[in-house]
Amino acid sequence: MFSNRVYTAINIGIVVLSFVESYVFPLAIVKWMIVITKYGGLLTILKEYTQTFKDAESTTKTQYKYSLKLMTTTGTRASCENGKKNLSHMSVVCISDKDHQRTQLSYCGQEDCKRIPVALGKMYGAKVHYLDLSYNSIETLRDLDQFCGLEELILDNNKLGDHAAFPPLPRLRTLALNNNQIEDLEGLLDKIRASFPALTYLSLLSNKACPDQLSDLDKDESDYQRYRYFVIYKVPTLQFLDSRRITHQERSEALKRGEFTRVRRPEAAPPVSVAPTAAGTLRPLPVDLAALGKHKGAYGKCHYKYTGKHSEGNRFIVNSDL
Template structure:
């Protein structure tokens, strides 16, 4: 559903999927929360009215209806989506309005380079920030209840720094997805990587975040946890540094730092080659090639 903000021209997309009540179901409705609650209350009231003969009097129905309305409203407003607005930072009104009770926040398909605006979302449990511009300078506020974090398709390259930061600020993290980043070596992003590189990456992540239950697209297995404990610290996939750019045409190229030739033979102007007549003559008596050749055939 879409909530309109007074300070912004665009709507705030509020997503609600699969919320079930007694005899009713809302899926991706496009209306304001008050309207959704009103419809829910009407449906619930008609449901209770049909059972008034067996379930009790009006006071019981009224109390139960108020409870259902409150729970539905809390569930509705706890799932916030702000998708596809091309924003470069998290708008202040999101934190001011929904930060204290939001449980799930989806900020996908924007141009975010910072998540500093999350400091108001103290109760956040799920955070989705796919398809943004987040880099190695990413910093999250402390989110003690966060158990799900997806950072797919951003610009993260330093896996070690990211994992150390997440271990510090998200102690309850159980689900993490980093697909589409250079920090996650897979063939979709880096054609030169293979399944072994990706498996080593999983061991390294589980070494840094041993409480994870799900990484990227696969559930964490007991075998992976044991391997990460034993050898995960040595499984970091290191990308070699790029070589210096080649010199322009006509410039002298620098010699290689290592040569298998002796020191005296490396300089073409200082060699020890000798041209002279050798005093030893080879007659070929013991040559294997002459074994079956007679002298008259020479």
């Protein structure tokens, strides 16, 4: 570290040296002119070097990673001692620098995990910024509200359906819900817009709500594009959707036609109840077994021909074989 006085002394020394060298070697003045014009003097070079060193020192990050074992028990509190105990593993990564500290928590690959363990929220709820809960069997997001400072949430390959409720997380920017059991796209987007006002990245691949060509052969690119317009229209804060950046053209098209690209499904008709009668339940008209398979549809003018028992050609038949 050079003080201002030291810099001044060095500048004076350089000037004196340049005059002496120019007096002894007249052509040396050209060299000093080039140095001053191109680099701004030796002092500027030293200042830039010290500033670069300080910037590198301030951007140094420290990272700590450790693994923990979590013991969970299924059953009520009264039967915890005799309940089934499961031993699972989780990974915690703490990244900190001079101005910011970030904590990442991964709890993945637990097939028996149907909900977020309460212990995770109690230990790391207020500290975690990145939470990875993929490859579990999570069906509900209860106790997720304990992670109040969450910025990224990964819920891929779980069993979340349309009835899953999302707690309000005002800082959440990234949400991944790939390969779940979500069918109601509009209901999901309404929940996301209400709970995550700062969301910029959303991924819904391999859900029935997303017309993905890889998982649904009946869908094509136009179906997927209409889906993108509708999602962008419902959640205008998004910048990325399904690993693809949202373009300005898509955003303008979503404003024009996004409201009209929603998928409407007919509501299930209620079952028709038949009132019972005195002779029992009503029955349809009797079926003429002799006429089965003989009906033919006709368009335009229709000609009818009578072929019953009382026709002219059947007057000699005395039995009822007709």
